[in-house]
Amino acid sequence: MKSSVVVFPGSNCDRDIAVTLEKLQFKNTMVWHKETKLPKSDLIVIPGGFSYGDYLRSGAIAAKSNILNEVIKAGNDGSLIIGICNGFQILIECGLLQGALLRNFGLKFISKDIFIKIQSNKNKFFNKYKKDEVVKLNIAHNEGNFFTDKKHLKELEDNNLIPIKYCDEKGNITNASNPNGSLNNIAGIFNKNKNILGMMPHPERMSDKICSDDSGLPLFLSLMN
C-alpha cells in the first residue's frame, strides 16, 4: 500500500503518523504543502498539529494551500483520505467534510486518553474493529467541539456516517464522557461516500505497546484489508 502524508508549516504529528504507517509496511511519502502534485497513493493522510499556528480558525489557512486542490480532487475521485485532529479541521475548512469544529466547551486545551465506541464497522476504516467495541485513544486539541445543523446531523445519522463516538470505559455514551462538548458525542465523521474520514482522536498515538497501547493499529490494518 502507498500512502502520502501532507505536511504544512506547523504540522507536528506528521512524523508520528509516518512512523506508524512505515511500521505497517506502507510505502509512505511526505508531501510538502507547496507541491502541486500528489504522488499516486492508496491513502492520503492530513496529520495533526497546528498548521499555520491554528491562527484565525484551526485549519482555515492550510485549506487554502496548493496541495489541497489535489487532495480535494482525489477525494472527489474516491481516494481514501483520513484527517486526524488538525487534519479533520482542515478537511472541514476545505469543504470535503461538513460541519464545524468549535472551541472545546471548557475553553481549555484537552490532552488525555479517552474512549470511543465503534458505531459501525462496515466501512474501509474500521473493519478490523468489532461493532460497539470500546477503544482507548488519545486526544489533544483546543477546537474539537463538533457542531452541525439538524439537517446534516440527520443525514449523518441516517447513513451511518458517524463511525465513532466518545464514551466511558464501559462504553456508555454520556455527557460525562464527552471531553469537548461535541454534538451527540461525535468523535469523527465520514463524507457521503465514506472514503473520507475526519476524526479528533489520534490513532497513531496508540500504535506501540511500550509507550501506550496498540489499540489504534486496527484502523490502519482495516485500510489494508
Next chain:
Amino acid sequence: MKITKEQIQSHGLKLDEYKKIKNFLGREANLLELGIFSAMWNEHCSYKSSKIHLKKLPTKNKIVIQGPGENAGVIDIGDDDAIIFKIESHNHPSFIEPYQGAATGVGGILRDVFTMGARPIALMNSIHFGSPDNKKTQNLLNGVVSGIGGYGNSVGIPTVGGETKFNSTYNENILVNAMAIGHAKKNKIFYSKAKGINKPVVYVGSKTGRDGIHGATMASAEFDENSEEKKPTVQVGDPFTEKLLLEACLELMKKNSIISIQDMGAAGLTSSSIEMASKGKLGIELDLDKVPCREKNMTPYEMMLSESQERMLIILDDKKENEAKKIFDKWDLDFVVIGKTTDTNKLVLNFNNKKVADIPITALADEAPQYDRKWKKFKVKKNDFKIKELKKIKTDKALFKILSSPDHSNKSWITDQFDQVVMCDTIQKSGGDAAVVRVHKKEKAISISVDSSANYCVADPRTGGKQIICENWRNLISVGSKPLAVTNCLNFGNPEKPEVMGEFVECIEGMKEACEFLDYPVVSGNVSFYNETNSKSIFPTPVIGGVGIFDNLNRIIDMKTKKTGNIIIVVGKTFGHLTRSSFLKEIYSINDGPPPEINLTNEKNNGLSVLNLIKNNLVLSCHDVSSGGILVALAEMSIASMLGLKITKPKKFSDFNEYFFAEDQGRYLLEIEKNNLEKIEKMLKKDNTFYEVVAEVQNDIFEIDKTLSIKTEELYKCNNQWFNKFNAVN
C-alpha cells in the same frame, strides 16, 4: 551629549560602574552604548553576583560533553547519542502577563536547546504560586498553565512533567521555570564560538519589533507597587514561527555550513553578537540598516535591545549563503546578512552610514563587573517542638487533609492542558516520580525530574541544597534509571542583602557537596535574583532538573502497585523527623525548626541498592518517600493502581503519626513478590542497607489495623478535587 546620572540609574547601572565604562571607552558613552553596557552588565547576563559561587559546583565527569558556559549542557548517553538540556526562569514577565510570560519562557528554553543542534524531545516546568487565598493566584495559575501549554503544544514538543507549589511567599512574585531536553548526535553539536574573519553574520527568524526593550534589565530589578504598570516590556510569543525556526535550523545543521550559532535571548541582538565574538576572541561589525524590522523608524537602540522572540544569529562559512538562504526561504523566515566577523576585538555598529557604537568586546563580556557580595552565615533554629504537646489528630483525618492540600493534590487539571505524548516517545507522563521518554527509534530511554523544596531551604539553606539534589536523584532511581546530570535554576531574593546572599552561598555549597558525592554534575543552569516585592524576599528556591538513563526498555517501572498479595518494603530508616513536614504544615500550620538531615552515605547506598534490585527484575513498583512521609507515599501508590493496602503498624513508635508522616530522607517504597523477600533481604544485607516490611497489596481497602480503613475510591476523590474546586467558576 553627556550621559546624566538619571540615565545611568534608569539603566540599572551604578555610578562607579559607569566610571569603569568610561575607562574602557576612553570617553563618554553615547546612549546606545550605555544601553548595550546596561544589558550586558546586568545581573541576568553577567552573573555578577553569582559567578564566583557557581564555580564551586562540579561540572565535569566522563559523560559530560559540555558543561555550563554554552546555551545548554550536553551529556553523552552512549552510542552516538547526546542529550542537551537546560532550565531557565521567566518569573517577572509571568507575573505581569501570565500567559505570554510563561509562553515566551518555554520558547526561550526551546531555542537554547535547538541552537546546539538538538531536536527538543521533552519539556518540563516548575511553577510556584502564592497562597490559594490570594486573589491573584487563580488568574496567574490559569494564565501560566495555558501559556506553557499554548506554546509547547503548538510547537509539538510533549510537556511530560513538572511541579506546582503554592506558598504565600510567592504572592507577589511567582516562579515560572521551564526546562527543555533535546537529542542530538554526538558529533553534530553546535556552539556559539565564532571562528574566522570576514565571515557573514546572518540574522534569521522573526522580525525585530519594540518588544521587551529592557526586559533583561527588568528581570534584574526588584518589584514594587508600580511594576504592574511597566507594561511595554512584555513580549508576545509566536509558537508557529518557533516551529518553523526549529525545523529550518535543524535542516541547515545537516549541512556543513554553520560555524557558530546563538539564539537571541535576553538582550537580543546585543548579547548574541557579543557572546559569539567574545568566545571566538574576535570582533563583530553589524550594519543595522539591514536588520529586519517590524515597525517603522526603529532606532539602533531599539534594535539592539529588543527582545523580540523567535530569532537567531548564525555565522556561516564561506560560500554557504545561498544554500542556507534556500532553507529559510522554504520555511518563510527572514534571512539577512547583517554583518561580519572582524579581527578588531570590537563591537562596531553602523547605521545610516555612520558609526553609532564602538566598544571593546572584552569590556562587555570578560571584564563585566563581578562581585563577591557580603553574605551572612545562616543560623539554623533549634527544634523546640514536641509531638506529645500537640493536639492529637486521627491518622486518617491527617492523611485526608494532606492528600487534598494544593501541593499534594493530583495535578491532572494542569497536565491535561499539556500535550504529553506528541512525538510518540513518551513512556511515562507526569504523575509519577519521573517522566520517561524513549530515544527515538532506539532501545533506550531517558528519565527526567524537576524538583524544589523551598520549605527546607528556608529552614537551612545548606541542608536544603543537599536535600534537593538528593530528592531529584532519588526520583530518577525510582523509575529504574541511572541518574546522570542536572541543570539548576536558582531563584533567590535580592543579592545585595547579606542574608539573601548567605542563603544563596550556602545552598550552592550544599548542592555542591551532594553533587560531588553522588557524581551528579551540574551541566547548565540559570540564576534568578531579585525575586522580592516591597523588600520581602521569596524563600530561597533552587529548582533542580535531573536527567537519567535506561540502557534498555525492559526495566522501566512506575509507582502503580501491581498485584494483591505482593508486599511493600521501605528501604531506608525512619527516625520520625517531623519539623518542616507537610504534616505539621497542613494540620497544625507549624513551620519552623530544621529540615530533615541528609546522610549522603546512606542516600547513595540506599539508592544504588534499590537500582540494583530493579535491574535484577525484583521490583514491581517503586515510589520514593518525600513530602508527606510514608503514609502519603503509600496512598499515592494505591491511588495510582486503585488497589488497596494492608499496612503494618510500626513497632518502635508510640505515636503512629510520627512514623507515618515523618520526612526522613533517603527512603523508597518497593513492591516485591513475597517469595522474593528472602533473596532481597540477602542482597540488602550485603549492601548494608536497612529495610522493613510496611504493607501488603490487597483489593479496594487502604487500611491500618484498628487505626484506619478507607476505600481507595475515597482516597482518589480526596486527592483529585482541589484543582477543580479552586478553578470552578466561583
Next chain:
Amino acid sequence: MKFSVTVTLKKDVLDPQGKVVSQTLKNMGMTNLIQIRQGKFFEIDLDEKNPSKAQDQVKEMCEKLLSNQIIEDFKIKQKE
C-alpha cells in the same frame, strides 16, 4: 484605505467562548448581564484609492478567508 471587519457566529451556532465569558461575569456579580457573544475583529489597511473596488476586495477577503460562512457572518465598515 482602512476598513474594520467583524466576524460573528451565526445566531443558531453555539458560542462556547461567549457562554463561559458570560458565566464568569455573572459570577463576578454582574447579574444583570443577559448575554455576551464573542467574535473576531480585523483592522485592514489596503493600498487602494477607489472605495468601491476596495470594498469589493475586503468582501472577497471575508468570503474567502476571514470568515467561515457556514457558521459565521461578517460586517464590513470603512474607516475615515
Next chain:
Amino acid sequence: MKFSVTVTLKKDVLDPQGKVVSQTLKNMGMTNLIQIRQGKFFEIDLDEKNPSKAQDQVKEMCEKLLSNQIIEDFKIKQKE
C-alpha cells in the same frame, strides 16, 4: 441595553495571527494589502436602563476580564 466592544493589540505589540493572515491573503493574490491586525469582538446585552451606569459596567467588564490591558486596548460602543 446593547453594546459592542472591540479589543485590539496595542500598537507595537506583535500580532502573530494578523501576520499569518496577511501573508496568506497576499499569497492569494491580494498584493495591495498593507496590513491586517486581528482582535476580539464582543456583543454585550445588559439589563440596565441607565446609559451611564451601563457604560460604566461594560467598562468594568473590559478592564477586569475581556481585555488584558498590558498588551491590549479596548473600545466600547453603545448600540441602538
